[in-house]
Amino acid sequence: MNYQFKITPKEDLDLVIALVYELDEAKISIENLTSRFNEMITQNYECAGVYVNGKLIGISGLWYCTRHYAGKSVELDHVYIMPEYRNKGLGKEFMDWIQTYVKVKGCQSTELNTYVQNYPSHKFYYNEGYEIWGYHFYKNI
Template sequence: MKLAFNKILKEEIPQILPLIQQLMGNTFSDEILHRRFEEMFSQNYECFGIFFEQKLVGVFGMWFMTRHYAGRSCEPDHIYILEEYRSKGLGKKLFEFIYAYAAEKGCETSELNSYVSNYRSHKFYLNEGYEIKGYHFLKKL
């Protein structure tokens, strides 16, 4: 299996927008998403493409922070793999990469959010050893 996780650079944001749009159900325009990703790149954020046989089949990001309750932590974010590439072991390989990469950056823990209705991801994350610790709240200002 020719699988690679390649860092996406700021100037490559347009390459990942179609996948982000699929993940989010085209909730925001490309312009808004592009602007938000540009700002994210200026923070403690890194973006990666998931390439299978040199074809972009997924995307994910990682946030790095220190939490008082968890120490140095990595938060995988907006993980998306095209439907036709799911259930083929890519997720398992992806998280092996995430854990190794986070450990290289001195992380002690990994935490993430998952949409309430995304039951398949819940099962996957629980099988990966994640524990449900709370709820994620969002308020528009």
């Protein structure tokens, strides 16, 4: 297959939202996702995409910031590859591409969150060299 990794153009936001909807266990409505993504793209956010023959089949949000403990950093968010493309080494290639891309942008580290019950992702990220440094706490207000 002909894979390509690139930053997804903002005009293709609806394609990103469709994949995030598949990832999201809470099933936030498409309308809410669209509203939130329209706001996100005005902030320090980009979306990296995996394309096969021109079709978007995988994504990772990239949130840029400077952290006191890590310097310039990027947080990977809503990382998703369509199930039929998994377990073929594509995720590793995607992570390698992201790391190269964000290094060029001056990032010194990457971070991410993954759901506690998503055991396959834990194994994947351990194999990619990630370490657990803490807990992610959330409070709806």
